[in-house]
Amino acid sequence: MPRQLGELEDAVMTRVWEWNRPVTVREVLEDLQQERSIAYTTVMTVMDNLHQKGWVRREVEGRAYRYTAVSTRAAYAAALMNEAWSLSDNPAAALVAFFGMMSAEQREALRDAMRIVLPALPEDGAAAADEAGEGEAREAGDGAEPEAGR
Numbered sequence: 092m093p094r095q096l097g098e099l100e101d102a103v104m105t106r107v108w109e110w111n112r113p114v115t116v117r118e119v120l121e122d123l124q125q126e127r128s129i130a131y132t133t134v135m136t137v138m139d140n141l142h143q144k145g146w147v148r149r150e151v152e153g154r155a156y157r158y159t160a161v162s163t164r165a166a167y168a169a170a171l172m173n174e175a176w177s178l179s180d181n182p183a184a185a186l187v188a189f190f191g192m193m194s195a196e197q198r199e200a201l202r203d204a205m206r207i208v209l210p211a212l213p214e215d216g217a218a219a220a221d222e223a224g225e226g227e228a229r230e231a232g233d234g235a236e237p238e239a240g241r
Contacts (some may be wrong), residue, residue, distance in 0.1 A: 095124060095172045096146075102126075103137050108164045113157035 096104055120134045138158055141147045149156040174226050179185035193201065 099137050107160045113159045115155050115157055
């Protein structure tokens with residue numbers, strides 16, 4: 092399971108994710124220096140640590156490395172949420188509490204994600220949807236989407 096990135100690791104990975112291309116320590120350093128005073132060796136150490144932890148891969152180019160993200164920020168966030176959820180002794184209550192903390196925009200994003208995921212659920216997922224009353228709306232053919240929070 093992934094460990095949450097530290098502040099500087101996150102700042103470096105944010106650039107790697109946003110730029111979505113192989114990057115050098117020098118490029119990351121120059122961008123970070125717009126926000127803070129930081130040494131080349133510090134950024135080099137952080138990027139080496141991220142490589143050792145499996146967050147980035149690197150390839151030699153001349154006398155330097157080019158670093159590329161191994162996965163996306165979305166995959167990282169999902170893994171963190173999954174890890175936190177798996178630590179709960181009551182996963183259903185944890186989800187209810189989590190949903191209660193969501194903003195309206197986050198709830199809409201959740202609805203959008205569920206519209207994508209629900210048709211792809213395995214048979215046991217379809218049974219669970221039917222138990223929640225969602226299958227009835229689909230069978231009725233009215234095309235109505237169930238409302239969240241019911």
